[in-house]
Amino acid sequence: MNIFFQEHAQHAATDTVAAAASHGGGEGGADMMHHILDARELDFSPFGHIELPHFPPVEIGGVSIDLSITKHVVFLWAAALILVVVAVTAARKNSRDRVPRGLGNLIELFVVFVRDEIAVLNMGPAGLRYMPYLLTTFFFILIMNLSGLVPYGSTATGNVSVTGGLALVAFVMIQGAAIRAQGLGHYIKHLTGGVHWALWPIMIPIELLGLFTKPFALMIRLFANMVGGHIVILSLLGLIFIFRSYIFAPVPVLFVIGISMLEIFVAFLQAYIFTMLTALFMGLGIKAAHHDGDAHGEVEPYV
């Protein structure tokens, strides 16, 4: 994909990417992916760029971890900072005002939505305990999704490592909720699927695989949706350079406006889906505690 875009870009859009090429993106190539991929700098062309600090990789357990601050780390932190300011302001306002207005009202709208339509709907009253986690996930993903639509912005959730990190947290929360509700013994027993012990060597790996599939799907879904929208926008803009005509330019621009509006919708939708599915998986573990038998063959909606 990367190579395709590189070739494509070099054929069609040499003029524009020439500038980007001189900076040398994260991939060392000049292409549209420069906008999507992580980078070691913040690009503000044509106003120049900011080099980000580079740390030598740390070796932990045979894995080399590069903790350098990259573009997506910056936007990760920017989103976190915006969220802290917005949420704390909203909390202050709502604790003070009897009737919430403005920002407090807006945030509360989402808080009520997450509580009623995500937490309580999927987990019942037990879900209220996980509200802080669900709210943080929802708002954090939402702001990261939206930040890619701002000029010079970048979508951190369009990076598979970021969504992978979020999915890992979700994995811990899903298993934690299940263990908390069922007890560790029952939880491990559940992994055997309630079948004859002779089948355990088959059943246990399948169940374990099932545990990892859910967050893996979360990771890919969010990443692919975010990166997909950007690729569509960039491809449409690329048409201008393919046709080499200013007269033609308004057409792709109109399309890009349409896709951008869709992107805004998708940003909200994917934040909702990620949070909702996490709550659903947590709810499955919580509901399994209420089953009398430990049989796993009962109807359990896997989404």
Added chain:
Amino acid sequence: MLDPNPGLILWTIVTFALLLVVLRKFAWKPLLKALNERENTVRNTLERAEAAKAEAERALEENRARLAKAEEESQKILREGRALGEKLKQEMTEQANQQSRRLVEQARQEIERDKEAALSQLRGEVSALVLQVAGKILNETIDDKKHRELIDESLRNLPKN
């Protein structure tokens, strides 16, 4: 594009964990608390309003019933009063009629009696006058027996009334 970057994964997890801790304490707890309090207030207020409304409706119904009862009572009193008045009127008229009749009767009897008295007196006086006049004319004395007979005869000849 699909190569995972362990450093970025780590940063994501660390950032998320810190964010969760900070927001949990400074944003979500106060927000949810304010929300719950407000929802409770709204629920209580609604319940109280509902109760007050029911109470008011009950009072209204009671008042209406009471008013209807009072209306009925007043109608009854009016009816009774009217009947009583009618009866009294009739009784009084009757009484007055009877009295007037009695008075008339009395007056008639008195007149009758007076007439009777006047007549007998007139009779006496006339007989004396006649006697005197007759005596004068005849210039003779008639015995008393003859005298009586004459008088009676003349009286009989006197037209009635």
